Amino acid sequence: MWLGIWLAVAGLVLGVLLGLNIPLVLPQVYAKYLSVAALAALDSVFGGIRAAMEDQFDNTVFISGFFSNALLAAGLAFIGERLGIDLYLAAVVAFGVRLFQNLAIIRRHLFKKLK
């Protein structure tokens, strides 16, 4: 499990370095979609950690959830833009709430382990 965490951290650092070194700047129009997608991805990661804590981790679920959540959030933002509704707020609220929930559960699991 610790190996997994270290691997995740290493991947994160690598991704940050990669992102910083790519000379590509996305057009500002896509900034909104990207932000929601990033939020969804973050939620998936927390969900994955929680599942790992509960020993219910399923790689397929994790990977598919990660990408589908990100795509859905971005798509929602896109549709909302076309319809004139701030639909991305729905994604923000949903993933935000889930983030806190997952964090709370992870916290409890950690306390349980430490005792």
Next chain:
Amino acid sequence: MKLSTYLSLGLVALVLGVLIVFQFRVTRHIEQGIPAGRAQELALELRQLEKDKSKLEAEANDLSLKLEQVTRGQTEAEKALKDELAKARLLAGLVPVTGPGIEVTLDNPPQQAGGRGPVSLYAIRDEDLLRVINELRGAGAEALSINGQRIVAHTEIRWAAPFINVNLTRVVPPYHILAIGKPDNLKSALEIPGGLVEYLQDLGVQVKIQPYDRLTIPGYSRTTEFHYAKPVVKG
């Protein structure tokens, strides 16, 4: 845990890192730059203003062209007016003129000293000067003066005993009459047999005629104002 799990974990973390950093950079970019909507608006405005500017430039060109034409017209009109004025002043005798002509000098008969011999009692009168002036004018003199007094349209030559007034100015003998014109014509007009010179010499007046290639006659120096005569308005 299996290898695929680690791989997927690493991949997900990688993608997440890239996403977050991208978003970070874009957000910073937005803060530095201008929002997209505003940029579009500004671009539209810029295009509109450029259109306006080109229109105004064309208008400015047109106007400056017109101004140039008007200025040119004005200069021409001014020049024509000045020419006309110069001509009028020349005709009125207000400007000094120069050219070929003759000088006629008339002097009273010599008063013989000691009273010996016949003493002429004759003195040159205004009529004599008038006749000389008249004769010279008839012979084509273009400008005339007596002792520096220009003869113009309203010049009087008047006996105001014991002097002669020309242009309200007293003139005294010897009288120098300057005339601009063809010297030969002027001279012969005075000197024809039975003419003015002969007549004056018979009276004892000393007459001397001297042609010049170039002499200068001063302009009429008094100011001329018409108090009673007004131009007739036609129509």
